[in-house]
Amino acid sequence: MEEKRRLILEAAILCLEQFGFRGTTIERIAKFAHVSKSSIYECFANKEALIEAIVDDVLKDLLSESEKVCLPGQRLSEDIERTVDVMIALRARHRLLVGIYREARQSGVHGIMEMRQALEKGIMAYIEALVNRHIEQGEVFRLEPKLISFLIYRSYFQLIYDWEDIDQPLSPQQIKNALNAFAQ
Numbered sequence: 199m200e201e202k203r204r205l206i207l208e209a210a211i212l213c214l215e216q217f218g219f220r221g222t223t224i225e226r227i228a229k230f231a232h233v234s235k236s237s238i239y240e241c242f243a244n245k246e247a248l249i250e251a252i253v254d255d256v257l258k259d260l261l262s263e264s265e266k267v268c269l270p271g272q273r274l275s276e277d278i279e280r281t282v283d284v285m286i287a288l289r290a291r292h293r294l295l296v297g298i299y300r301e302a303r304q305s306g307v308h309g310i311m312e313m314r315q316a317l318e319k320g321i322m323a324y325i326e327a328l329v330n331r332h333i334e335q336g337e338v339f340r341l342e343p344k345l346i347s348f349l350i351y352r353s354y355f356q357l358i359y360d361w362e363d364i365d366q367p368l369s370p371q372q373i374k375n376a377l378n379a380f381a382q
Contacts, residue, residue: 203241205231207255210248219249219310246312253313257320260288264324274332274339274381278350279374285354286370322347340382349380 209231213222224245228235242248267280325347329339339346357373368376 199241202233202237206233206238206241206248207252210252214249214252219313224248249313250316253316253320257317260285260321261324263288268328270335274329274337275378277328277332278377278381282354282370282374282377286373318351322351325350341380346380350377353377353380 206227210222210227212230213226217226222245224235224238227248228238231238238248242251263284264281267284268277272280322344326343329343329346333339333343341349354373354377357368357376361368
């Protein structure tokens with residue numbers, strides 16, 4: 199059952215990347231996964247539950263990898279730099295994040311907006327907890343942890359995806375330098 203679930207999730211990710219939220223159907227996912235529609239419904243109640251499982255998996259993967267590089271004794275700026283490196287490395291594996299971000303912004307479709315919000319809340323909660331951990335270790339910041347987490351998360355996406363609309367893509371170091379402005 200777990201293998202079938204994994205195949206379905208991978209197929210759903212491929213469909214979402216290729217066809218977007220609107221174009222991804224249970225039928226299409228079943229075809230990509232080489233399973234029946236009823237097999238999908240054995241694992242997931244509906245498309246929304248399937249999407250929620252994808253968001254949970256992507257979020258767990260991102261946060262797990264980030265946690266490995268956020269070591270005790272580092273300053274927040276170091277944690278941000280290392281986490282950005284992780285995000286950049288995982289970006290190829292999680293092209294879905296790009297699609298969610300762009301499709302939600304362009305279409306405003308209810309289901310995709312919920313996916314984006316779930317990802318945002320999870321990632322920002324992690325960043326806020328990271329900032330609070332640094333405060334407990336004695337670091338002082340000019341901004342509140344929740345605001346820092348919001349600015350870092352949103353700025354990351356703006357710098358990665360939207361900056362290219364107005365200028366040449368930024369290097370990873372330029373992105374890290376910009377985000378570290380909030381870690382002071």
